[in-house]
Every structure is written in C-alpha cells, then in structure tokens.
Amino acid sequence: MIAYNTFSFFLLYFGGTFLLYSLSPKKIKWFVLLLGSFVFYFFTAKGHVISLLICILISWGAGLLIQLLGDTMQRKVKQVPKEEKGKRKKIRDRYGIYKRCVFTVAVVSIVSILLVCKYDDFFVQTVNAIFSTHIKPLSVVHAVGLSFFVLEGISYLADIYFGRIEAKKNPLRIALYLSFMLTVVEGPVAKYAQLGTQLNAGKANTYEDVSKGFLRVIWGIFKKVVIADRAVMLVNTVFDNHTEYGGFTVAAGIAFYTLQLYCEFSGVMDIVCGLGEMMGLQLPENFARPFFAKSIRDFWQRWHITLGVWLRDYVFFGVSFSKGFRKISAKTKNRFRPYYATLIPTLIALFFVWFTNGFWHGAGWKYIVYGLYYYVLMALGMLLEPLFQKLSEKLKIDRQTSKPFALFRQLRTFFIVLIGMLIFRAQDLKTAAQMFRSMITKIDFSVFAAGHEARFGMSLYDHGAIAVGFAVLLLVSILREKGVDVRGKIFALPYYIKVPVYIAALFIVIIFGAYGEGYGAVDMIYANF
C-alpha cells in the first residue's frame, strides 16, 4: 500500500495530479482528479479494483432508479386533483414500496461486498467452531479502502432515497466521489453533498489554500513520523511480549498505543485534509482534540467524527425512525416512567450503532466487544442519570460549572478510553484480560529503568523526540481548544518571518522524523479496516 506520507505518493501521484488540477481549465478539473485517483487506486490496491467498480455501478444504477421512481411519483400525484386524497396516498404508497425495494436491494448488495471480502474468514471460522465443521473460507482479497467506500456508497443512496440530493447521471462523477485519492484509503467518510459536489465543481485553488494546506500537511507528517513511528517501538515490545510485563509498564504500553493511534490516524487526516486544502477542497474533519472530552459521548463526537456522523445519520436515525421501532416506543409508553419510556427505545437503537461501530473496525469478536464496551458504559450512564442528578444536588456539585468536577470527568473519560484501546490493540480478548490483570496485580517499573534494552528499543534521543513532540502537540491542542487559529496566525505573519517558519517546520520533520535503520514506519492502521 502506498502511504500518504511517502515521497512516492507526493511525487508520483499527488504531485502530478495537483499540478494538472491547478493548471487545467475548470471544466476538466474533475476529470483530472478522477484519472489521478484511478491511477493511484489501481497501484495502491495492486490491481484489485473489482469491489470498487461494483460499488460504483450499484450506487450509480440504484441511485438513478430511486430518483426516477421518486420523480414519477411526484408527477403522478400532481396529475390527481387535491380532493382525491385516497388516490394520491395510493400512488405515494405504491411508489414508496418500489423505492424501498430498490434501496434495500442496493444497500444489501453493497454490504454483501463488505461481508464477503472482509468478514468471510470470520463467519466461516465461527461456523466451524460452533458446528465442528471444516468449511474453507473464500479468502477473497480485501480491497484497499473497502470499509470506507462502502459507507460512502450507502450514504449516497440513502441521501437520494430521503430526497436530500439528486442522483448523478454520469457514473464517472460517482466514481470520482468513491475513489478520490485523498479519502479512499482511510477516509474521512464524506457525504456526497460534502465532497462529491466540491470534487465535481472544479473549484480553483488560491495562494492561501496552498500555503495553509501545506502547513497542515507538515503538521500531519510531524505527528506521524516524529511521534507515532517512534511510539510504535515501545507499544510492539509491550504488546508482543505482554507476559513479561505488568504494572506501570503495561499501562505505559497502553498509553503509548493511544498516543500512537491518535498521532497516526489524525496525522494522516491532517495530511489528506491539508492536501485537499491545497487543491481548494474542504474535507470533513475527523478529529477535534478527543482527549479533552468529558464523557464517552463527547469523546466519540471528537474521535473519528465522520464515522460517528455516518452511524448517527444512517444507523441510529434509520433504526429510531423505522415503523417497527415506533411500535416498541409505543409499548414502553405506559409501562415505564416518562424518562425511561423514551430512554429505552433510544438504548435499543444505540445497540445497533455500537455493534456496527465495533464490527466495522474488524472481523473479530474483540472488535464487537470493543464497540459494546462503549455501549454498556454509555447505557449505564444514561440509565443512572436521574441518580447522578440527585447525588450531585445532595453533594451540592454544580455539574455545569464546577472545574474540579470537569477535571474528574475528563480523567474518567481518558481512563475509559485507555481500557478501550487495550481491547482494540491486544491480540485477542484473552490477552486483553491478562494484560489488564497484570497491570493491576504486578509491580513493574521497568519502563523507567536505565539501560538501552530496558528502554524498549528506543534510544534516549527517541524518548526526547517523543517528549518534545508530545509537548508541542499538547500546546497546539490547548490553543486550538481555546479557539486559537494557529495556522491562520502563522499565515498572517509577515513574509520575512513566515518563510523561515515554514522552512524550519520542514526541517524539523526531516531531522526529527523516525526514518532509516531500526525504525519501522507505522502502517496506516485504519487502512486495514
């Protein structure tokens, strides 16, 4: 796979596309992006493009059909006089069923691509384990970016179905939206209205776009190569030899993994959003300083935001507003107190959200448990809310304004997230449980011990680079949390200061990045999902 922070990506793929895109007339800009994206995808996916092509064809064909049925329904309803309400309703109902059928078949087909390519091993292994059979999995190639373009294909169809956008007649326009080189590998998961329209509009890029975008790219590379690619050494040592460690060393391994994952994923997002900005495109944000979150809900509104938005709009709302669900809601009405009568249906809908969240991340039980871990904690918080309310009144804690209480909430959320990361990174659930136990029961401070080996393959220089990198990251995060536009301020500096700042930023990344012998660049973790 071609990583976004490599020279081959910048020179061979983005560089050429960017130059042609900037120089080409408005009318053909979208086509330049499409060509560049297809060439990039073909080589990064090593020719395995069938899944993407099928997804494009289904999205295009079914989208057009849903649109056609919707338009026909409107035309036929208008032909019937307003007084004949029954007849108008019949037309609406009939075409509503047609639309629903097309939509359902198309979504099931797209999801099937995902299930066959990504989950067939998991399903076959589960069946073999339960029924003691020896069925062989299909072992279909897991195409690059499969989990991302599948979500976008479904969102495109759902938005047409609900009348939010109009279907595109030209399949190449859908192809560009689903295969765009900056989003196809790791997201962000964008809706057609957010991304597709911009890509197809062929907007010109300005000096400010290029300048600000470039700075964000450097920032993203900094997070990835200075912090993530170093933290991985300690993380792999602790997780791969977990039986040898315990106590504080395991805790440090989990904390470093959290830092690694955040810097890797958000770093790549900074790179792709920055490159997008350089072309005058605004990609949706995927991170908003998640470790400042005061609750799990808040955390997931700041971490992998576009996945959360997708799950909210297409799973949570889809389930919550379905007819079957309304019946459940009506049944709870008379059986529970008003707060719980409305909460219980919400909790049922949330189960689907968190199950999908976990299962989307990977074909394994640990991922399902990872999703449900957050679900159980969130559900408990919501169920016990009236009790917390009474308790805080008795203790005279103002939950909205109390600063110590806010700090407590922030630390509590951070701890919950760390345990979630342990489940996410550990080889399997058994390992996660063992590591959690040894973290609590064993005393191990070897992470602080002197000596090269005790430093987990990291030199003092590596430790220093991570510490300085983390300090810079924290400072910038605090400033941004307070609403300071750091990049805007740098851009506004006079040339004689701005140019040295840019050059210094570039050299910091080159000098302090983890390259060469002894280092292993972190794979783009989310590209494997």
Added chain:
Amino acid sequence: METILNILREINPTAQVDETTELMEEGVLDSMSMVMFVSALCNAYDVDISLRDVVPENFATPECVRDFIAELCGEEV
C-alpha cells in the same frame, strides 16, 4: 406549549428553555436526545413523526415544534 417545554426539561434538566430557545444551536438537544424528544412527542400527542420530518424548520425552537405538532394533529396545541 407547556407539554413541549416540560418534555425538553425532562430530557435535559440543566438547560434553560423557553419558547424561543434555539434547541440545536444552544445545545439543548443533540442527536440522541432528539430521538428521545421525538419519541416523547409521539407518545404525548399520539402522532407519527418520520425521519423526513426531522428538519430544522420543524425543530429549531419549541415554537417551531408547536406549529409542526399542530399541523400533524390538525388542531392547536
């Protein structure tokens, strides 16, 4: 109107709500509490609200909600 305000206060006890409060912009409702709110409205007024109805025009303020519910019920609420 009082029923709508009471439902909102029950869902978000800490929020200050009156007829003109911007429900989404002022953080009274988020996606999850919106579903709870819609569910409570359906129960209270015996109406059916679909996903297509959940748009800013209908849910921006308690006043908008009142007008929307009145339209569904066919009478003032």
